[in-house]
Every structure is written in C-alpha cells, then in structure tokens.
Amino acid sequence: MDNPSIYHIYNSFAFHHAIDKEHFDCSIHIHDGYEIYYLISGNVTYFIEGTAYELNPKDILLINSKELHRPQLNGNCIYERKVINFTQDFFKEFSFTDYNLFRCLDDRVSGKNNLIPAYEVMSNNLDQIIANIEKCNGKDHSQELLKKTYVAQLLIFINNIMDNKKNEILILNKNNERISYIIQFINDNLSSDLSLNTLQEKFYVTKYYLCHQFKQVTGFTLNEYITYKRIMKAREFITQDYPISEIYKLVGFSDYSNxxxxxxxxxxxxPRDYKKMASK
Incomplete structure (x- = not known):
C-alpha cells in the first residue's frame, strides 16, 4: 500500500496548484475540512466512497471530511489540478442562521453528487473564480478578505447549481448494490468486528468476490477502507474531547498499541499530538 496523503489545514485554508508530468500512484486522501478539486488535465478516475468518477478536464469534485477518496491516474498524460482545502473556521465572518454556505458539501449522501461537470463549471464561470482565488496570495488583510469573498462566491454558485439541477454522475463501475450495502454496514459498525470472515458470512459472498469486487468498485482494498474510516472516526472523536485511552475501542481496534x-x-x-494540533 502506498503512503497516504493527510491534509492538515493550518490557518483553515490551503490552495494547491500541482502539475505532474510523469505517472505516479496516487495515495489515499483524508483531511480535516472540505476540498474542492478542479481538474485541468489528465486521465483520472476518482474514487469517493464507493463511487468512481471518470473525470473530464474542467470537472470539479466536492469532498467533505467524512469521505474517503483516492484519484487513479490512467496512462502517462500530464496531470494538472487545483485543490482548495478549507474549514468552516475560514468563514467565521460569513456565518448566517438562514443560509448554509456549506450546503453543497454537507447535504449529500456520502459519495454521491460530488461532481460538478465541466459544462456547468464553464457556464457559471467557476474556473475564473478559482483563478481569482489563486491570485490572492498576499499576506495583507485586503488579500485575505478578497480570497474569502471569492471562495464564498464559489460556494454560493455551486449551491445554486446543486439546487437547480441534479448533477450528471459518471460511474465507471455501475452501481454495485451489494458493495454499497457493505460500505454502509462498515460505516455504521466501525466499533464492531469487521473481519473478512464476518463480512462474508453476513453478506453471503466468498472472500475472493468480496475482496476483488470491493477493490474494483471503491478503488480501495477492504482493509484499507476499514482502517482509514476507523482513523477518520477516531480523529472526529479526538476533536470532540473523548479520552484517547477509550477511543481505540470506540472505533474497533483490539488494543491501543495497534x-x-x-x-x-x-x-x-x-493521537495525543493530533489532539494538541486540533485544539490550537
């Protein structure tokens, strides 16, 4: 298994514009806040919680902190993308009781409706807004305020798109209902025994079928998925001030050492260093 990329969003905001000219194996992504991913070029299949999105240039993906995700590069095309990571703390000035700025990111079934297709991106000038955000790289207060304004504008436009039109979802592997049920069961029972034997008995499948189909549909091995979902839940418990000595039991680990x-x-x-970092 390749090493994971864990995004810690210091100061509540991060912008990445990356270009890779050679093929590489993309790692698992989990992070503390939200992500807006904008593909510029590359042949990419993006796996998010059991859905495989076969992306086109100019597509945007919306990802929240509970969605395990991983891009897969197909071929040797130049891979260019812009990624915006932020937390709700970045928008303290824009907190309203009658408008949820993060609706497009939170009010979805996990792994569904993540995609804003290219034609929607272009017709709503979302690409230009992202370009404006990238330009706001100064340290002074005016640049910081302008950056927040542009990101808020981006979210408002995306909220409107989500409200007015159901997104077209391109799924590489057609919906596999059994794997979807297994994913839901795992997420609802992270503290329970989720061994391969337990899952095959519950869902009446062979170990080979379960491991092969799970990887094909989700982009993750079964063990990867379970482990990282448990870690994501543990991080959530840590930020809620649960005792670290008890968290390992709540997320299904057999002992603290593991x-x-x-x-x-x-x-x-x-875990303790993560708690210190999260409490800053």
Missing part, C-alpha cells in the same frame, strides 16, 4: 501504530502511520503524528 491503534497507535495505525493512527501514526496514517497521520504522521500520534
């Missing part, structure tokens, strides 16, 4: 190793491997820091 939990500690898995958490540090995924995040690069220990």
């Amino acid at each position: 939990f500690f190793k898995a958490f540090k491997k995924a995040n690069g820091i220990s």
